[in-house]
Amino acid sequence: MASTDETVAPAPRTPLGVMVAACVSTLIVNANTSAVTILLPAISDDVGTPVSTLQWAVTGYLLVGAACIVTSGSLGDVFGRRRVFVGGLVLFIASCGFIALSSSGLAIILGRCIQGASGATLLASGLSLITIASPGEAQLRAVSYWGSASAIGAAVGPLLGGGLVDSFGWQALFWIDAAIAVVLVPLTVLTVSESSDPSRDRSIDWLGTVLIAMVLAPFILAVTKGADWGWVSLPTVACFVVSVGALVAFGKVETTVRAPLVNVALLRNRVLVGATICILVGAAAINGFMYVLSLFFQDPSTLDMTPFQAGLATLPATVGMVAFTPAVPKLASRYGTSTIIGIGFIAMTAGFALLVLTGSNWGYLAFVGPIVLAAVGLCLSNNPCSSAATGAVDQAEVGAASGLSNMARYVGPSVMTAIVAALYANIPADRLAAGASATDALISGFRAASLALAVVSASGIVLVYLVRGSRPSGPTTGVDVAIAAAAPVHTIPRPEPA
Missing domain, CATH: 1.20.1250.20 (MFS general substrate transporter like domains)
Known part of the structure; x- marks a missing residue:
């Protein structure tokens, strides 16, 4: 979360609009995240992809989110939190539609990876928006509402996902999420003022973001396929070597870039x-x-x-x-x-x-x-x-x-x-x-x-x-x-x- 001391933050056009946009977005992101595992058997039956392969719809979402959660907050500080938040909403809508229309496991996994980036962006920039827009005691209330919405979303996700897949099919979760996000776009544009942090270094640690993904993806692939490939086979060992190499490179990069993802100190x-x-x-x-x-x-x-x-x-x-x-x-x-x-x-x-x-x-x-x-x-x-x-x-x-x-x-x-x-x-x-x-x-x-x-x-x-x-x-x-x-x-x- 960005520091508020030196942040340019005009008074929000409608404080309630900031609250609704941030809280509803975190609710649907966390509900979506916790619901997807419940959907996997139904998706597997529909597209003919084994659940063991579709687990990448979960792990792919998470590894992309790991790479993007800090970067997206930095993007908001530099280019404008509302702008980045709206971009996250558009990407979330696109990923939901792409997943719902997909007829193959590979496409669904790709859509979920994109959704990982959008989900991380909405969480990071949404919390920043309400924190910057709400001073004093109002900030305390705003954070409590956002925290409650986050927890409620994660809690109701499995029940909501299960009910929707039983009644309407697994695609329903993504269409509903997309419809809610569509409403949030004009709400955000009309009611939320732009804010940024002019004191922050404008460089973005893109290399660190890529390296985080390169640490996780080969490692997860080796864990997933090691039993089939053989734990000492060339592909498995190569994945582990790439993962370790990326981790070492990440450590070196974080000590040299101006605005690192991780402050090594x-x-x-x-x-x-x-x-x-x-x-x-x-x-x-x-x-x-x-x-x-x-x-x-x-x-x-x-x-x-x-x-x-x-x-x-x-x-x-x-x-x-x-x-x-x-x-x-x-x-x-x-x-x-x-x-x-x-x-x-x-x-x-x-x-x-x-x-x-x-x-x-x-x-x-x-x-x-x-x-x-x-x-x-x-x-x-x-x-x-x-x-x-x-x-x-x-x-x-x-x-x-x-x-x-x-x-x-x-x-x-x-x-x-x-x-x-x-x-x-x-x-x-x-x-x-x-x-x-x-x-x-x-x-x-x-x-x-x-x-x-x-x-x-x-x-x-x-x-x-x-x-x-x-x-x-x-x-x-x-x-x-x-x-x-x-x-x-x-x-x-x-x-x-x-």
Whole structure:
């Protein structure tokens, strides 16, 4: 998020217009993001592309978003936040239409990659618009509304997506999103004033943006195809080499460009680094979990749920998070940030570990406890991590710290979703080839994915050491609760009253 101290920001034509445009856009972006996994089996049946290939519709979206989330904020600071926001809306509309009209898996994956860029742009520039346009206490209210809209979108996405695919087909989600975004374009143009940051360096770290994508794409491709190609085959090794080479090049570039995506100096801040890695781990685990869970629930060999039923089955996670969110800032303030983060990761690890015991006689109710544990664990860890990340730096560096943690929210899920997708596809295939039933084969894949998620979550318990010593300051308010609600999908620095 851009600093507001030296920003040129004329009074908004209609403050309500800024609020509606920013909040509705984040709601539809996050609803779209969380709903797509529910749609994958229906898309697979329609276009004839295996779900194991269509996972790139999820990971491709995330890896492009990781590359664009910071760059899009920089573009708004330099060229105008309203201009970039409207550009994001137009790109989002185009990507929705392209996906809905696509008849091949490759086209859908391409459309989702484009949508990753537009989604990241809308999140980054939308938050900047309401922050710049709303001074003092109005800014606090604006941020709380934006945070609530972000959380609501992510929560209702699976249920909405499942209901739409059952009633109208998988394309309906994208047509509805496009229609809403179309309305937001004239609303934004007519009611939102332009703003920019003339004090900011006008250079954009394009090379860093490309290198982030080059780090992630080959790595994910190797993870996805390694079992088929062979883990020591030339294509697999080449992908890993390109990924590592791009990471080294990214590190060098970030120390030389005038306006880097990542301020390397911040990486010497132990608390910021620890909090950011914890955010990455939590986001990776919960997104990988929702991917494999929705597929497992819908498979005819397991619970054979409809898409709507599968979306409904995620409600315990939403209820658990909603119930605990108001208490998280107070708990962190009373017991310490690192303590609550550690408890959160313990709960996530326990939830996933229980799912390693999944049996063929398990009905849906057997999954509810582990689902709630994992969701509550995420709730307990994410907000304190976000607060620790932005609270560990000076006010002038808060925007860079939040940008780093938001990039982590894309990087972690893109990699972890690829890992669990590979496990869930390859292990059942091997078990089927060995003569196992379809049910037993899928359960083996689900157990392996759950074990991987438990191991990743357990690493968060160890990483809590890096966050020790950080404590939130000030009384807990409704704004803190809204920021906590949004924390699983976006880091929002708590604005300072004027």
